[in-house]
Amino acid sequence: MKFLRALFGTPANALLSVAMIALFAATVPRFLRWAFLDATWDAMSRRACAPDGACWAFVKARFPLFIYGRYPATEHWRVDLCFLLLAIACLGCLFAGRRRGMFLLMLLVGVPVVGGVLLAGGIFGLPLVETADWGGLMLNVILSFITIALALPISVLLAFGRRSSLPVVSWGSTAFIEFWRGVPLLAVLFMGLIMLPMFLPDGMTVPNLVRAVVVLTLFESAYLAETIRGGLQGVPSGQAEAAMALGMHHSQAQVLIVLPQALRMSIPGIINIVVDLFKDTTLVSIVGLFDLMGVITQSLKDPSWVGLATEGYTFAAVAFFVCCLLFSLAGGFMERQFGNAGPGKR
Amino acid sequence: MTGFPNGLGRSLRRLGVAGLAAATMLMGSGLAGSGAHAQGAAPAGATWPGVTVEAIKKRGQLNCGIDVGVPGFASQDNTGRWQGLDVSYCRAIAAAVLGDPEKVRFVPTTTPARFTVLQSGEIDVLIRDSTLTFTRSVQLGLDEVVPNFYAGQGFLVSKKLGVSKIADLNGATICTLTGATLELNIADFAKSHGTKIGTLLFEKADEAVAAMETGRCDGYTDDTGSLAGMRSTLKNPADWVVLDGVISKEPLGIHTRTGDAQWSKILFWLHEGLLTAEENGVTKANADEMKKSSSDPFIRRLLGAEGEFGKKMGLDDEWMLRAIKAVGNYGEIYDAYFGPKGLDLPRGQNNLASKGGLQYPLPFR
Numbered sequence: 001m002k003f004l005r006a007l008f009g010t011p012a013n014a015l016l017s018v019a020m021i022a023l024f025a026a027t028v029p030r031f032l033r034w035a036f037l038d039a040t041w042d043a044m045s046r047r048a049c050a051p052d053g054a055c056w057a058f059v060k061a062r063f064p065l066f067i068y069g070r071y072p073a074t075e076h077w078r079v080d081l082c083f084l085l086l087a088i089a090c091l092g093c094l095f096a097g098r099r100r101g102m103f104l105l106m107l108l109v110g111v112p113v114v115g116g117v118l119l120a121g122g123i124f125g126l127p128l129v130e131t132a133d134w135g136g137l138m139l140n141v142i143l144s145f146i147t148i149a150l151a152l153p154i155s156v157l158l159a160f161g162r163r164s165s166l167p168v169v170s171w172g173s174t175a176f177i178e179f180w181r182g183v184p185l186l187a188v189l190f191m192g193l194i195m196l197p198m199f200l201p202d203g204m205t206v207p208n209l210v211r212a213v214v215v216l217t218l219f220e221s222a223y224l225a226e227t228i229r230g231g232l233q234g235v236p237s238g239q240a241e242a243a244m245a246l247g248m249h250h251s252q253a254q255v256l257i258v259l260p261q262a263l264r265m266s267i268p269g270i271i272n273i274v275v276d277l278f279k280d281t282t283l284v285s286i287v288g289l290f291d292l293m294g295v296i297t298q299s300l301k302d303p304s305w306v307g308l309a310t311e312g313y314t315f316a317a318v319a320f321f322v323c324c325l326l327f328s329l330a331g332g333f334m335e336r337q338f339g340n341a342g343p344g345k346r
Numbered sequence: 347m348t349g350f351p352n353g354l355g356r357s358l359r360r361l362g363v364a365g366l367a368a369a370t371m372l373m374g375s376g377l378a379g380s381g382a383h384a385q386g387a388a389p390a391g392a393t394w395p396g397v398t399v400e401a402i403k404k405r406g407q408l409n410c411g412i413d414v415g416v417p418g419f420a421s422q423d424n425t426g427r428w429q430g431l432d433v434s435y436c437r438a439i440a441a442a443v444l445g446d447p448e449k450v451r452f453v454p455t456t457t458p459a460r461f462t463v464l465q466s467g468e469i470d471v472l473i474r475d476s477t478l479t480f481t482r483s484v485q486l487g488l489d490e491v492v493p494n495f496y497a498g499q500g501f502l503v504s505k506k507l508g509v510s511k512i513a514d515l516n517g518a519t520i521c522t523l524t525g526a527t528l529e530l531n532i533a534d535f536a537k538s539h540g541t542k543i544g545t546l547l548f549e550k551a552d553e554a555v556a557a558m559e560t561g562r563c564d565g566y567t568d569d570t571g572s573l574a575g576m577r578s579t580l581k582n583p584a585d586w587v588v589l590d591g592v593i594s595k596e597p598l599g600i601h602t603r604t605g606d607a608q609w610s611k612i613l614f615w616l617h618e619g620l621l622t623a624e625e626n627g628v629t630k631a632n633a634d635e636m637k638k639s640s641s642d643p644f645i646r647r648l649l650g651a652e653g654e655f656g657k658k659m660g661l662d663d664e665w666m667l668r669a670i671k672a673v674g675n676y677g678e679i680y681d682a683y684f685g686p687k688g689l690d691l692p693r694g695q696n697n698l699a700s701k702g703g704l705q706y707p708l709p710f711r
Contacts, residue, residue, distance in 0.1 A: 051581055061424045070426040132451070194462050205468055288414065288454050298422055300552075301415035302429075303688050307579025309552045 045304035069135015131209040135290035143281040147216040155224030180222035193287040227269035231262030271331030395660030396608030410436035411469035414454040417575035432473040434673040442665040447672035472601040493599035496695040498592025503565030519544035521554040521563040535593040574691035619666040621707035623675035630674035
């Protein structure tokens with residue numbers, strides 16, 4: 001009853017509700033019919049798909065390509081193993097309680113090293129897989145992970161740098177942050193692709209993946225630095241003063257007392273940037289990398305499947321939504337956990 | 347961008363973004379000039395097969411620049427394997443030079459980056475449905491090797507209009523893509539023919555075609571190769587017709603860096619070889635047999651049974667035989683991607699000259 005009263009309690013609300021219901025009634029059944037009832041799940045090409053329904057056969061046939069890109073099918077297990085390790089490390093960091101430190105070490109050192117060896121190969125009898133063949137959703141995840149892992153430490157330094165009393169350090173940090181926040185990511189990616197080859201000596205090439213990581217890292221560290229600086233400013237000055245009164249150096253007080261509290265306060269902002277970054281990684285298709293969006297756009301050019309943009313981009317939307325939802329859930333969990341362990345409660 | 351290891355880089359960086367265009371030009375000519383030492387701009391008749399081929403052989407792999415995805419020319423199949431007319435050319439080159447059509451690293455290049463990637467040496471050759479033009483040849487320091495596909499701007503219109511040629515489109519509204527040339531060509535055509543053709547601009551081909559299907563415009567214009575792909579995506583392809591004729595010339599073909607004439611010649615004769623093979627009925631399936639049994643001197647020279655034509659270019663005599671066995675002759679390549687089983691685009695200008703087209707193989711003698 002409360003629900004009904006909320007919907008139809010006043011004439012204005014009733015009018016709005018009726019309008020919304022009419023809108024849903026007009027669109028949802030048609031969408032459901034397109035997406036499910038009239039959809040084709042198995043077909044060899046677009047021509048075999050029913051003309052009025054979704055052609056999910058396209059997504060099904062290309063699913064491995066969407067996830068792994070051109071990574072060789074016989075080596076997919078390496079990617080799976082990597083993601084398993086990443087998942088274990090992340091879950092460990094969230095739920096392992098006191099042994100969290102071990103999992104954090106695994107996430108920051110173990111996963112990059114083992115993952116890098118597994119994915120690239122070339123040693124221990126693993127066949128070499130060129131980064132040019134990495135693609136699909138796997139590439140979005142890898143790019144986001146490396147970028148955050150590199151950008152976090154840089155951004156902490158920048159945040160402290162900007163608050164520093166040494167003019168050179170503070171101006172330098174400010175200039176760096178303002179520059180990278182002020183230029184469009186697309187333009188910088190583009191410069192990385194077009195300009196960089198011209199500056200490198202003849203015959204020396206940098207893989208596109210590295211170019212993308214460098215650009216994304218510089219970019220994201222500027223944003224993260226400002227978020228963390230906000231956190232640093234939010235820590236009462238009494239905290240640092242109390243630490244120094246206990247005999248800590250200035251730097252000890254900052255790193256051991258102020259920074260942990262600042263980071264905890266920055267969690268919502270950091271999660272926000274991670275979600276943003278994950279979606280921004282789709283821009284790398286401009287440097288000739290085939291991330292999920294790039295692979296889908298590319299797949300629409302296959303004469304067998306040409307023109308199935310709606311199905312392809314619907315899949316991309318669902319995939320990105322699920323991933324970003326996971327980040328948000330993890331972020332929310334972290335906030336609740338660390339929120340309880342406030343100053344003096346350890 | 348981590349570092350600029352030479353003085354030129356540092357000075358370029360000072361030029362800033364405003365100097366980007368100038369810098370591109372500078373580097374274009376700079377590379378063409380400095381290419382002299384690297385690319386061996388030797389007088390004609392000098393060392394074959396040239397430094398590019400030697401670099402490819404040393405590397406054991408051809409770096410072939412292709413499109414990031416365009417139906418018929420370059421696209422990935424369900425397993426992620428590259429397919430298409432341009433892709434077949436890459437495989438043919440690898441088969442001819444390295445003896446194995448699979449020894450190719452495909453480098454997908456975007457429209458704005460394609461020529462820089464070629465100039466910088468990241469790729470050995472660019473085969474990317476790119477039009478051969480004066481500017482690219484003279485100002486960008488590129489060699490226009492040979493067109494491998496004759497396209498032009500054509501029109502796909504509703505049959506309800508009842509028109510059969512482009513000049514009859516007076517008063518029609520045509521959906522097209524932003525980016526100057528397509529719209530400019532229509533304006534030029536309308537001006538020179540005293541007709542009026544309205545345009546409706548879109549960012550993406552899918553949007554433009556959706557607008558056309560809902561009746562917001564009477565037709566769609568793009569390169570003929572793309573039009574064929576587009577028609578196959580329509581709900582009722584039979585209601586739409588590709589008009590005869592084109593309003594612009596788009597000879598799509600092979601680009602190399604200026605400076606290695608031998609390399610460009612090898613690519614030129616590879617294309618002529620694929621045409622010659624079609625003209626003489628040499629196919630993927632019968633190439634070996636033809637080499638043994640044919641008495642036609644042109645076929646024998648093409649397949650390496652006499653004349654040592656391959657050796658004269660610093661390759662071996664079976665270069666064309668391997669290329670044909672890998673991808674087929676020109677007609678076979680065309681049919682695989684643009685034939686009735688593919689995009690169903692009539693051969694038209696891309697037919698052999700002997701069958702009314704523009705593809706005219708120069709003689710192997």
